[in-house]
Amino acid sequence: MNADWWRQAVVYQVYPRSFADANGDGTGDLVGLTARIPHLVALGVDAVWLSPFYPSALADGGYDVDDHRDVDPRIGTLDEFDRMVTALHAAGIKLIVDIVPNHSSNRHPWFQAALAAGPGSPERERYVFRGSEHPPTDWVASFGGPTWERVGDGEWYLHMFAPEQPDWNWDHPDVRADHERTLRFWADRGVDGFRIDVAHYLTKDLSGTLPSQAELAGCPEGTHPFNDRDDVHEVYRSWRKVFDEYDPPKTAVAEAVVPTHRRPRYASADGLGQAFNFDLLEADFDARRFRDVVERNLALATEAGSTSTWVLSNHDVVRHVSRYGLPDGTSYPQWLQTDGTEPEPDLARGLRRARAATAFLLALPGSAYLYQGEELGLPEVADLPGVVLQDPTWIRSLGTCKGRDGCRVPLPWTPDGPTFGFGPDGGLPAHLPQPSWFSRYAAAAQAGDPTSTLSFYRHALARRAELQGPESLEPLDAGEGVVAFRRPGGWTCVTNFTTSPVPLPAGDVVLASWGDPRGGGLAAIAGEGTVWLRG
Structure with missing residues (x-):
């Protein structure tokens, strides 16, 4: 078995509650995912990254975990998990699961024991409790509000996210x-790898005089009280020994939101092995930005001895079709507060750019991470009413920030039916309401159309699998507003970031990001388009 399968894999993120609902309760489940494996096979992905499926009160979309070694009954059972793993592996698809190590939920047995045992108890030592009249610091949590929550006996516990997510004492x-x-x-149950949530937190030093919120930015690198500390890598070195107990070794990828020059430590061979690079996700559709992101991240991957990861969307951000249809510099939180009407995105342009960026991304050496629904060209559902929102950001911001629910709306599989095929007819409505316009994005509606976004993704992934070779590229001079590079094996990717057509270089077109992805009879590269050429 190839131990390096992950280095240039295409990984498809499944947000399980919104992927496929087999039992009709309005929530996606493992049986539903298993039934949709043929979709993943036809798409051509190498692995699935499964977002949290553990027992949870859903204070943070499943990232508030009650039991890290079980399945939420609303999503399935351990037996159903095992059957899903078997089915994925039979289809040639690996499985990566989310690990949430910075915190548990406040319903976790250890946290409940800590509350019951009281101040000074051994049970409280597993978390970060402090006794004082006032909150120990003025730090602000990621979802808004203070990072300290008071319990009935007067002590405070630390939570870097929601109060329902108390931080562990590492x-x-x-x-x-x-x-x-x-x-x-999970490794013993056949899981092939792990995605590590907020890998840059975990270890903390709350001794001595703690800095204020305003002073946190001035902490020397590696010595911050809770963020990207040097000693967090001791944890990952111990985990690497666990991964290497298996043959082949288990893989891992860090969600490490840190300065770029700090990223290689998370991706090192004696650590997690790979780290997410969100730089393309954060970049405007601009030739210089894309060129700089690629150059910088390939150098970082070489420094780590790893490969880069390339991402355009995930469960935490506005879908990139909508982002690319908005003016550069748009504040997405403000845009969501207007229900996506000010400004109104140009979705035709957004989809054109999204397909071009995807073709660019898939041509790069390294692994590509796709988010469920992007293969359908789904835009953000920006007009969800406040009464249905589930994201803790909405609650903690007192209704001033909508949060991430708009990219988590359940998928449309068919163009009709009460939930567009997400659940069976006669079942409960989807846990987040699907707009009527989802009909035209349904997978079944796109499958037979050779020009659809789904057909484009299928063709692109099939050609990538054929062409993929050594992990290198050669930049080419292609003129202002155009980025081109050659890959080993004699094929070239050219992306036109301008709005006007540019001449098509010599070679046979194997992929075009617009129209028919097979690219027959092309005379030029369309504005905001990408081609792959062989020869």
């Missing part, structure tokens, strides 16, 4: 040992 041996048990639990 200095405690029980915490370290229990997480290694969790890794082995």
Whole structure:
């Protein structure tokens, strides 16, 4: 078995509650995912990244975990998980699962024991409790509000996210040992790798005089009280030993939102092995920006001895069809507060750019991460009413920031039916309402159209699998507003970031990002278009 399968894999992220609902309760489940494996096979992905499926009160979309070694009953059972793994592997698809190590939920048995045991107890040492009249610091949590929550006996506990997500104390041996048990639990069930949530947090130093919120930015690198500390890599070195107990070794990818020059430590061979690069996701559709992102991240991957990851959308951001249809510099939180009407995105342009950027991304050496629904060209559902929103950002911001629900609306599989095929007819409505215009984006409606976005993705992934070779590229001089590079094996990717056509270089077109992806009879590269050429 190829131990390096992950280095240039195409990984498809499944947000399970919104992928496919087999039992009609309005929530996606493992049986639904298993039934849709043929879609993943036809798409041509190498692996699935499964977002949290653990028991949870859903205070943060499943990232508030009650039990790290079980399945939420609304999503399935361990037996159904095992059957899903078997079916994925039979289809030639690997499985990566989300691990959430910075915090548990406030319903976790250890946190409930800590509350019951009281101040000074061994149970409280597994979390970060402090006793004082006032909050120990003025730090602001990621979802808004303070990072400290007071309990009935007067002590405060730390939560970098929502109050329902108390932070672990990673200095405690029980915490370290229990997480290694969790890794082995899922690895023993056939999981091939792990995506590590907020890998830059975990270890903390709250001794001495703590900086204020305003002073946090001035902390020397590696010594911040809770963010990107040097000692977090001790944890990942121990995890690497666990991964290497298996043949082939299990893989891991860090969600490490850190300065770019700090990223290679997370992706090192004695650490997690790979780290997310969100730079293309954050870049405007601009030739210089894309060129600089590629050059910088290939150098970082070489420094780490790893490969880069390329991402345009995930469960935490506005879908890139909508982003590319908005004016550069748009504030997405403000845009969502207007229900996506000010300004109104040019979705035709957004989709044109999205397909061009996807073809660019898939031509790069390294692994590509796709988010469910992007193969359908789905835009953001920007007009969800406040009464249905589930994201803690909406609650913690007191209704001033809509958050991430607009990219988590359940997928449309068919152009008709009460949930567009997400669930069976006669079942409950989808847990987030689907707009009527989802009909035209349905997978079944696109499958037979050779010019559809789904057909484009299928063709692009099939050609990528044929052409993929050594992990290198040669930049080419292609003129202002155009980025081109040659890959080993004699094929070239050219992206036109301008709005006007440019001459088509010599060679046989194997992929075009607009129209028919097979690209027959082309005389030029369309404005905001990408081609792959062989020869």
